[in-house]
Amino acid sequence: MKAWEDLVGTALLGTRRRVLDSAGQPPAVQQLIAGRDDPAEQLLVAAAVLTTYRRAGRLPLRDVRPLPVAAADERPFVPPLARERLGRLLAASHPDLLLEWLGIVAGTGYRVPPETLPLLAEAARSKAALRGPLLAVAGSVGAWLGQRNPDWSFLSAPAEDEGDVWQYGSLAQRRRWLAAKLAEDPGTARAALGSSWKNEPADVRADFLGVLAAHVRAEDETFLEAALTDRAAAVRERAAELLGRLPGTRYGESMAARLRPLVRRRGRVLEVSVPPGERGEGTVRLRTLVAAAPLSFWTEFGPPAEVVRMTVEGCPAGVLRDSWATAALRQRDEAWAQALIGADPGGRTTPPLLGVLSPASQAATVGHLISRLPVESFARLVHELPRPWTKELGTALLDWIARQDDHRLVSHAAVVIARAVPAECLRHPLATTRLTMDAGPWRRALTETLNFRREMYEELA
Structure with missing residues (x-):
């Protein structure tokens, strides 16, 4: 509406710098401002009329059809x-x-x-x-x-079992369709993924590999090998990660063969040569080889708990340990995860490695970390623990937080714990024991959140 835009522009600039163009106003407004000499009065009158018109000035609708009624839903409302x-x-x-x-x-x-x-x-x-x-x-x-x-x-959203969801659905709909089909009809899902793969954007290709991760199997090896040459780094990294989950792949064996001449043990020393390369390329290649080679490659040098504690020469020890951690995460190797956590309990790879462990081992390892790490370090680690948490882990963390005194980092960890422990932990003594008058604010907030969540489940049971 040009008349309104002209009026707003005049008001913003001020009538000393710009006068309202009456010719651009509707005839009814022109008549109202015609006998007024003050530009400011003209502006205010036009604004009053146009504002009223914009709010209510509409001709009656004709041939109006009532909106369709929503389909019946027989489900009862929540209590x-x-x-x-x-x-x-x-x-x-x-x-x-x-x-x-x-x-x-x-x-x-x-x-x-x-x-x-x-x-x-x-x-x-x-x-x-x-x-x-x-x-x-x-x-x-x-x-x-x-x-x-x-x-x-x-x-x-249309029903996701309809045939055109894969072609025309949103990304979220297509992800759900792919996940469901991979579980129900793997052949159809893989055929659909292969048919559209080359036409998908790079971020979508990487996202779909993330969906495939929960269903990856041996026959995906050829498809994933092709993805290793993708032009997008995120796709290549995800494909390498999924190949690492498959035992005995050609890719893993070739990486082990290239790594073999670079590694030698001399007593308690592990000598690792960096492949040739300029500007750090050799270190990048070493990371790729160690992360992609089967962890069984290192058996000839000793058991995991011994190998990770050896003195490393020829390459940065941190590069080797980080690459071992990547391999342990890809291959879901619990023995290596335990060994790496034990060698560097406060390291940045500890939280994701905990996700590799079985529920019982995870809770036991966390209990061991509680005894080894300073309170501040463990409180920071809580934020990075992989989710969802098991009942055993949730109980161990609630037991830990119950013993802590007031501390800024502890209070931050309490927020995470209160909202991340599973439903089976919501009757922990922290939630059911009456607090004393001197309890700190973070402890009260922790108890309130646990009770709030427990009541949520009880009301909908």
Whole structure:
């Protein structure tokens, strides 16, 4: 509307620098300002009329058809207490707890009240992780809203078993379709992935390899070998990671063959030569070889706990240990993960390596780290522990935090622990024991969060 734009421009510049062009205004406005000499008065009158027009000046609609009604949804609404808690979650803006709440509801036969859907859709618009569980609990009313508001179109996603989702769906829909098909019909999923692979953007190719990671198997070797030559570094790295999970691959064997002449043991010393290369290229090649070679390659030099503690000559020891850690993560080798954690318990590779361990070993190792590391170091490590946590790990961490005194880093770790421990840990004594009057604010917040989460599960049971 040019008349409005002209009016706003005049108001911003001021009537001393610019006079409203009356000829550009609607005839009705021209008549109202025609007899007024003061430019400022003309501007204010025009603004009053145009503002009213923009708000209510609309001709009656004709041939109006009523909007279609949303399909019936026979599922019951969440219970009253859960509905009240949803309102508190939305008002407090806790997206992590809201995500957990929606996940609980998605696993039940309930749906959310329709009046809460606009706020939930707005929350999901800015936090994509909420969209999947919201789609499950919103039902047909959510789909109806999504068809009428482009910002909420993720609520009106087509059924992901339809044949055209892979060709025309959003990235999230295609990821879900691929994950489901890899589990139900692997042949169809791999055929679809191969048919569109060359036409996908680099970030999408890397993302799809991440979906394949949970279903990778021996017959994927040729496909992954081809991905090793991809022009995108992220795709190459992900392909190498997945190949590392497969035993006895040609790629792993070739890396071991290239690594063999570079490694020699001399007593308690491990001599590792850096491949030739300029400007650090040799070190990069060494990292690639060690990370990709099967960890069984090192058996001839000793057991893992012994090899990782040897004196290293010929290359930086940190490069070798980091590459071993990468190999242990790729190959999910628990013995090497334990050895590397034991050799450098406070190292930056310790948190991801803990994710390789079995639940019992993980909890035991964390208990060992608690006794070896300073409180500050362990508190920092808590933030980086891979999730989801097991019951054993959650219990060990709650036991640790219960023994701590007031400390800034401990209080930060308490926030993480309160929100990350699994549901099986929510009846820990920390949540059920009455606090004393001198309890610190972080301890009260910890207890409140644990109780809040426990009540969430109880209300939806």
